[in-house]
Amino acid sequence: xxxxxxFPKRLPLALAFCGLIVALxxxxxxxxxxxxxxxxxxxxxxxDAMKMSPVPAFPVPTPxxxxxxxxxxxxxxxxxxxxxxxxxDARGMRQGDKGTVFVSSLFVAGKIYAVTxxxxxxxxKTIAEKLMLPNGIxxxxxxxxxxxxxxxxxxxxxxxxxxxxxxxxxxxxxxPGDVPHGWxxxxxxxxxxxxxxxxxxxxICDPDDRHAQIFRMNLDGTGVEPVVKGVRNTVxxxxxxxxxxxxxxxxxxxxxxxxLPNCELNHVTKVGQHFGFPxxxxxxxxxPQFGWGKSCDDFVKPALLLGAHAAPLGMRFYTGKMFPAKxxxxxFLTRHGPWNRTKKYAADVVAVFIDGKGNARMEPFLTGLVExxxxxxxxxxxxxxxxxxxxxxxxxxxxxxxxxxxx
Amino acid sequence: xxxxxxxxxxxxxxxxxxxGPGQAELCFAxxxxxxxxxxxxxxSLGGQPSFFVVAQLFLFRDNRRGNSAAAMxxxxxxxxxxxxxxxxxxxxKLPPPAPPASPPxxxxxxxxxxxxxxxxxxxxxxxxxxxxxxxxxxxxxxxxYLVKALRDYKSGARxxxxxxxxxxxxxxxADSELLDLAHFLAFFPAGAAQTxxxx
Numbered sequence: 120x121x122x123x124x125x126f127p128k129r130l131p132l133a134l135a136f137c138g139l140i141v142a143l144x145x146x147x148x149x150x151x152x153x154x155x156x157x158x159x160x161x162x163x164x165x166x167d168a169m170k171m172s173p174v175p176a177f178p179v180p181t182p183x184x185x186x187x188x189x190x191x192x193x194x195x196x197x198x199x200x201x202x203x204x205x206x207x208d209a210r211g212m213r214q215g216d217k218g219t220v221f222v223s224s225l226f227v228a229g230k231i232y233a234v235t236x237x238x239x240x241x242x243x244k245t246i247a248e249k250l251m252l253p254n255g256i257x258x259x260x261x262x263x264x265x266x267x268x269x270x271x272x273x274x275x276x277x278x279x280x281x282x283x284x285x286x287x288x289x290x291x292x293x294x295p296g297d298v299p300h301g302w303x304x305x306x307x308x309x310x311x312x313x314x315x316x317x318x319x320x321x322x323i324c325d326p327d328d329r330h331a332q333i334f335r336m337n338l339d340g341t342g343v344e345p346v347v348k349g350v351r352n353t354v355x356x357x358x359x360x361x362x363x364x365x366x367x368x369x370x371x372x373x374x375x376x377x378x379l380p381n382c383e384l385n386h387v388t389k390v391g392q393h394f395g396f397p398x399x400x401x402x403x404x405x406x407p408q409f410g411w412g413k414s415c416d417d418f419v420k421p422a423l424l425l426g427a428h429a430a431p432l433g434m435r436f437y438t439g440k441m442f443p444a445k446x447x448x449x450x451f452l453t454r455h456g457p458w459n460r461t462k463k464y465a466a467d468v469v470a471v472f473i474d475g476k477g478n479a480r481m482e483p484f485l486t487g488l489v490e491x492x493x494x495x496x497x498x499x500x501x502x503x504x505x506x507x508x509x510x511x512x513x514x515x516x517x518x519x520x521x522x523x524x525x526x
Numbered sequence: 527x528x529x530x531x532x533x534x535x536x537x538x539x540x541x542x543x544x545x546g547p548g549q550a551e552l553c554f555a556x557x558x559x560x561x562x563x564x565x566x567x568x569x570s571l572g573g574q575p576s577f578f579v580v581a582q583l584f585l586f587r588d589n590r591r592g593n594s595a596a597a598m599x600x601x602x603x604x605x606x607x608x609x610x611x612x613x614x615x616x617x618x619k620l621p622p623p624a625p626p627a628s629p630p631x632x633x634x635x636x637x638x639x640x641x642x643x644x645x646x647x648x649x650x651x652x653x654x655x656x657x658x659x660x661x662x663x664x665x666x667x668x669x670x671y672l673v674k675a676l677r678d679y680k681s682g683a684r685x686x687x688x689x690x691x692x693x694x695x696x697x698x699x700a701d702s703e704l705l706d707l708a709h710f711l712a713f714f715p716a717g718a719a720q721t722x723x724x725x
Contacts, residue, residue: 155690169646172691175660177577178584179607205607 156299159322160374168374173458174494176227180205180517187495192487193522196443199485202510202521203234203241209512209519211304211433212502213258217278220502221246221263222512222519223256225302231256231265233281234519246277246284254354255303255315259338266315268301269294271340291340295320295329300352300370304433309363313338318352323372323397325409331396333367347387349394349418355434355500359473360448364388366422368431368452371400373459380404382429383421384452386477392419423479428457429465433500433512437470441507442524446470451484451509453498463489466497468511485511485522545616553617556597561620569671573622576614577659581687583610592683594674622656623666630713638710641703645695655714660687665714672708680704 162168183204191199203220208228213221222232231247247253247265255266263274265287271294272287274280290313295301300318308314312335319331331350336343346365356367365387371380380400395402395418397409402420405413425431434452449472456466468485488496497515504510508523553571558564561571571579585591586602587610605613642648650661657663664672678684679692680699686692696704710716 155694158691158694163646166646166649170649172650175581175687178581178687179610 156321157373162374167461171459171461174497176208176497176515177517178207178227180207183518186516186518187488188520190487190490190495191485191520193485197522197524199520199522201518203243203519205517206232206234206243206512206519207517208514209517210254210499210514211256212500212510212512212519213256213263214502214504215258215263215278216261218505219278219281220510220519221256221258221277223254223265225252225254225514227514229253231263233277235281244281246274246281247287252298252302255305257305257307257313259307264290264305264313266303266305267294268298268303269296271303271305271313271315289340290338291336291343293343297330302354304354304356306356307338308335308365309358310335311338312336312342314346314356314365316350316353316356318350319396322374323406323408325397333365346390347385347392347394349396349398350385351396354432355452357434357436357450360436360438366434366436366450368425368434369394369396369421370430371428372397372406373428375400375404375407376427377460377462378427381421381424381427382431382454384423384425384431384450384471384479385419386422386479388477393417394419394421422473422477423471423481425452425454425469425481426465428459430455430457432498434471435501435503437503437509439503439507439509442509445472449473451501451503452481453501453511455497455499456489456494463492463494465489466494468498468501468509485520488513545612550616552601561617562623563668563671567670567674568668569675570623570667571617572620573656573663573665574617575657575659575661575663576611576618578657578662578687579617580610580614581660583613585687590685592678592685594678594683622663623668625666625713625716630716631709634706634709635713635716637703638706641699641707642710645699647695647707650691655711664711667712669708669712672711673705676704676708677701 157173183201186201188201193199206222208224209222210225211223220234222234224230229248229250230245231253233244233246235242251267253265253267257264261276263277265272270292271290273290274284274287295317297320299320303315305313305315314333314335316333317330319326332348333346333350334343335346350369352370353367356365358365367385369383369385371382383401385394397406398413399405399410399415399418401424403415405415432453432455434450437446437449437451449470452469452471454465454467454469456463466488467483469481470484471479471481473479488494494515496513498511499514500512502510508521511520556565556568557571563570583602586595586598587605589599651657651664655665676696680696
């Protein structure tokens with residue numbers, strides 16, 4: 120009766136937020152006296168702080184007729200509808216050449232799904248399961264790339280084989296494999312290279328040169344090189360359609376205070392730039408432990424502060440034609456909403472507008488998912504469909520919404 | 527053991543949205559009439575938050591609750607998401623168990639109160655230990671089961687749903703402290719009047 124599987128049974132289920140998520144690393148599971156990494160630094164004498172921990176997603180998807188669609192607000196002229204439901208732990212989204220929407224998941228499900236349109240109805244298939252935190256996916260030339268904390272694999276010609284997926288080809292299997300901030304967001308850049316982060320294996324620590332960076336490599340797994348440093352945990356990045364420069368979200372440290380630090384939106388102008396972690400947070404606060412003798416002026420400052428513990432996840436520049444002109448080349452960015460803050464907020468999609476000088480400002484786009492200090496849903500990634508409408512995944516409810524404009 | 531399990535699977539296959547009396551009997555066979563357990567090391571069910579029940583059944587279904595959960599893994603295997611929700615609703619509406627008729631050990635109760643305060647147990651489990659969302663009800667649970675659960679969290683044999691909060695919470699506690707906590711929670715509220723009269 121034992122179901123053999125590679126799924127890490129000791130892995131607690133939970134979601135990532137601005138900071139931390141939740142889980143025991145294999146090492147921590149052996150040393151039982153250790154705290155889970157998200158709890159390290161928590162002020163133990165404070166009852167409100169002791170109440171906080173990463174917020175788990177629901178263990179079953181919310182039925183379609185119970186989704187909080189009626190609560191969601193979008194700007195005038197826009198419409199939001201349920202595009203697909205019953206996708207446990209729906210996180211990252213990528214669209215294949217033939218229209219398939221691939222969906223990743225994280226702690227709760229450990230699966231990769233394929234969603235296809237069957238005469239206006241969505242059909243959901245599980246194409247891989249029992250994977251370790253398979254948050255990172257990318258589609259390129261017929262292949263689906265899947266990244267776990269340990270390895271990046273490739274499913275070739277996947278859209279022709281949804282009912283009988285091929286064995287994945289290993290692209291790269293030398294990743295450190297940590298649970299803390301080891302899950303990935305991956306994307307192929309304008310230079311044709313695959314970009315992947317390796318987050319800090321902790322809430323706050325001075326990481327070695329294998330961590331807290333964004334790397335890139337050739338699509339065959341060769342030529343791995345660092346792109347930027349001082350990155351705590353990025354779960355979303357994209358390239359500006361005009362300048363081709365990389366922009367990325369970064370999740371700030373936990374337990375510093377209710378209102379600090381802000382999570383960051385960063386703008387890369389040069390390979391090798393350092394964005395501050397663990398020495399400097401939000402471009403202006405030296406870390407109380409690691410910041411001594413350091414100056415925030417020695418690091419690249421964020422382009423935009425995204426809110427305390429706001430938890431930026433997936434983001435995409437809008438290149439569609441359906442939305443009004445002001446959204447062209449703007450960023451749609453999901454804020455998963457904080458766990459490490461007693462007052463919950465965000466759990467939204469913001470639009471970030473960037474001017475010719477690289478100045479960024481944001482405004483709310485999809486809101487309404489926080490009620491009575493609880494999350495009704497939590498956006499995790501966005502995807503611009505070929506028709507210019509925007510999909511928004513909600514891992515809390517296991518659903519995908521579609522935002523469209525006009526009649 | 528096999529036949530009730532197969533019977534359970536057949537019943538679950540009907541995908542019932544409401545739990546019928548016949549189905550509930552299968553739970554009660556081990557978990558006690560009305561969900562008040564008289565079986566060693568088997569928890570009472572009544573009054574558990576629906577989310578907690580769904581999350582645990584989910585973990586059983588995925589075989590992620592460790593080696594001592596074989597019977598529940600077998601039972602949960604055939605359940606649909608709707609079944610999980612239906613059982614969550616059903617169990618959450620069963621009446622909570624009552625405190626034991628015998629008096630608690632006041633010395634252990636006093637030690638446990640200090641521990642509960644220091645470890646902020648009520649922050650998640652509620653001041654009346656009724657639980658909420660993925661956090662279980664503890665009040666008047668079977669003492670032997672509470673001891674088992676606490677030890678399993680401490681040893682790493684059991685993980686929580688979500689965030690390993692319990693592994694952390696019990697990591698610094700001695701086994702004797704786990705025993706005191708279990709004793710107090712089983713007898714909750716073990717109030718001053720009751721404990722005075724018991725001595």
